[in-house]
Amino acid sequence: MRRSSYPEHEVNTINWQAFKLILPYLFEYKKRIAVAMLCLVLTKVASVYLPFILKDIVDTLDTNDNKDLASSALAIVPLGLVLAYGLVRLSIVVLAEIRDTLFGRVTERAIRRIGLKVFRHLHQLDLDFHLNRQTGGLSRDIDRGTSGINFLMRFMVFNIVPTLLEIVMVVTILFVNYGIWFALITLGSILTYIAYSVYATELRTRYVREANKADSSSNTRAIDSLLNYETVKYFTNEEYEAQAYDQQLASWEQAKIKNRLSLFALNGGQALIIAIAMTSMLALAAVKVSEGHMSLGDFVLINAFMMQLFMPLNFLGFVYREIKGSLANIENLFSLLGQTAKISDRDNASELLLNQPGTNHDASQATICFDNVSFSYEVKRPIINELSFMIKAGQKVAIVGQSGSGKSTLVKLLFRFYEVTGGEIRINEQNISDVSQHSLRKQIGIVPQDTVxxxxxxxxxxxxxxxxxxxxxxxxxxxxxxxxxxxxxxxxxxxxxxxxxxxxxxxxxxxxxxxxxxxxxxPQILVFDEATSSLDSHSEQAILKAINDVAKNRTSVVIAHRLSTIVDSDNILVMAKGAIVEQGTHQQLLAMQGQYSKMWRLQQSET
Missing domain, CATH: 3.40.50.300 (P-loop containing nucleotide triphosphate hydrolases)
Structure with a gap:
């Protein structure tokens, strides 16, 4: 039996398979991605080169001959370096903008494609899923899922990958130019930072899930209440609804408090690691400068490298946390795509093709046969019991009975919203389970009791x-x-x-x-499910005339409570407890003096 909603992942692990599901949508634009990646690499190369220009500027200005430098032709050297510094900074911005523009198109198209795929998939799922879903929570999860994909793609490409590339380049430069200790301090602090971020984020992932669950629950409650605004007013339950909504919001509030406290612990630990690393590197550089092993420009270069490295690394902590949260949000989105419909077309499903009315003078070609049909929503609760009847082409057949007798269930089975558990339903000797759902429903028109x-x-x-x-x-x-x-x-x-x-x-x-x-x-087949139940007598007669006009040369099924609307039916089926207890024309049923006759007399006495 299906749960009341789509499955939730309660475990603490994240489904990294989401990447594999997203990547095919991105790789449709391989050339655009290749150019964006080239711009990304050039941006990082320019970014790493920037501190070297700064070092040269400082060393040039710090030369012992700076007094002579100002009056000599060499004065153009620091000015040229300053100009180069500005050009490199400009190139970093321009290349980043080109990269963002190129890859942004790819990401937006991927989100569009995935969003459309989820939307189409939801319409392909069976009625049972949609009867049990919660619209508010579902829409919120789709919203968060698509936003999560956007965040995941942008920051994985524009932050994590470039930062890791920059780390490798900087550690290599420090090792080659300044020795192993500078490289070890940098690499050790980075690995400690990443390890702590991963550990702390894994611990707080459940708080993210709790907050999301509470958010969806409160949103579902609010939407459900607002959709039933009139009912709330009828029973003066505004305060009850407000209290129920406030309870949901209280759960959300507590989840957010836990989320915020865990975020404080994470940010505090990350800040401590960065502070220790920056202090250690600058202290070591200061000692080297005082010993004469490094110039003032080298000190500035190392300081610039550390600031340049830890600024995105600090942001990397935020990005990693958000990516974990995004993956948690994406889980529910992709779990929807994992849902399989109970009703699906067979591999060799044929098309149900019937002659359209008006194409010739023949009667409707739609003959409907319920052959020994049984059905139950639950195993222990049978609704239809080995029911058989025939509706000949062009006939108007009415189905009447007390509430719960199975009348509306027959309509759902005819539309194949549910599969029969026994027997079969045929249209023109074609089992409806063997034809495509689209071609079947295309031939059936319905006027439901509750029109939305x-x-x-x-x-x-x-x-x-x-x-x-x-x-x-x-x-x-x-x-x-x-x-x-x-x-x-x-x-x-x-x-x-x-x-x-x-x-x-x-x-x-x-x-x-x-x-x-x-x-x-x-359509070729018409179904009227209490089609005149909300009309006054005058309107009812006008609508009945319209129904009779449109039903000519068509096979019609009328679910009726008001017996006066079906007296002209070719056949009337009286149902009770999922079985036909009487059938015949109006006059034949009255002559039987059975259940139909009792219903008729009761309704006549009420008018």
Whole structure:
């Protein structure tokens, strides 16, 4: 049984496999990356050369003949060195900008590709996953995951790699020019710094995870509450929602406090290591200068090297911590890509192709057969029990029964949102498990009981039934759904925004939008799931006429509670506990004096 959300990695290790998943997206631009890497190397070479120019300037100015130097032609030497120093600094900036520009395009395209892949993958996952997911936490993890990829790529390439390159060059120069002790102090301090950073960061990774988990949880709670704004108001539970949200925020606060304290310990230890290393190097250099083994320029060079080395190294600690956090964030993003749908097309899945209405004078070609179908969401709780019935081409068949009898489950099985656990469903003798899901659902149109609209214009919500439809086709669908008068009464007409989930429209108006969508889709099979449940009697009659008009020459399945809306059905199936207990036309069922007859009399007495 699937968990209530996608899997979380609770262990303390980081999934470094994320690099392997990201690299293929980067290597699509090999030439651009090669030029960016060349600029990176040249930048570091220029950066390492800079202290040598500074040394030459200081040594030239410190010469014993500096009084004569000012009046001689040699005065041009320190000025030339100063100019060279400025040009090298400028080249470092220019090369870094070129590198950032070239590689930035690669990173942004990779993020775009990965984001699109995750989005498409989420739409390919089955209904069960989406019924159990938490939208707020999911969106937050996707957000943090894509941001993490951006950070990981930029700083791995622009900070860690260049800094490591600079360390190798500087340690080599110090060893060759100034002896083993300068190289050992530098290398030892760097290795100690890195080891401490890794150790401390590994310890605090769990605090990063706790903070992220609390952040997602509080965000999920807030979004869930705001989506159900009306329900909160109906039951005057504003304070309850605020208290529940505050509890989530309190957990987040505690996690952030632990996170901050661990960060203090990490930063303090890193600062101590840097201070000891800088003091030791400068002390050793000062002794060498006083002994006459080094010039004042050498002292300045070593000081410049250490500052130049430890500034990015200090930043490297921050980058490493953030990369660890980014990898933790990326884990959930890539775990989504690891999710597999319970419903998937078979390797040799065929296309379900049916004649479209209007192409000839023949009746619909869509014959639906439920053959000994069984289904259960859980093993111990069967919903459908060996159910069999036939809907002939062009027929209108209604399904009625008490709540929980399995009516809506039949619709989900027909759409193949779930796989049957026994028997099979066939359309024109084709098992729907053998055809592609896209071709199956393309042939079925539905008007659901609870219509959810996009936070977009009325026109775009109707056009969603067929995104290639012209404005004239959309207007015709609106007219057939008896929605034209309502549209004409709106100040902005078809450009009216319907609000999130269509909250600005009434239930009846939303259902008419759903009917217009289905008309525009022009499917071969129509499913009406309590399609008129939110309409008044006058609107209901108008919609029923529209439904009957659009259902001509199509196979129709009507899930109904109000029996007066299905009296003209070719066949009515009465369900109870996942099985058909009665079936026949309206008159035949009344004559049986069974369950349908009781339901009819009860509803007639209520009118």
């Amino acid at each position: 609209l996009f936070n977009d214009t009325l026109f775009n919500n109707v056009q969603y039934g067929c995104i290639t439809a012209t404005k004239e086709q959309v207007l015709k669908a609106i007219e057939m759904a008896h929605l034209a008068d309502f549209v004409a009464s709106l100040p902005d007409g078809l450009e009216t925004k319907v609000g999130e989930r269509g909250l600005k429209l009434s239930g009846g108006e939303k259902q008419r939008v759903a009917i217009a969508r289905t008309i525009l889709k022009n």
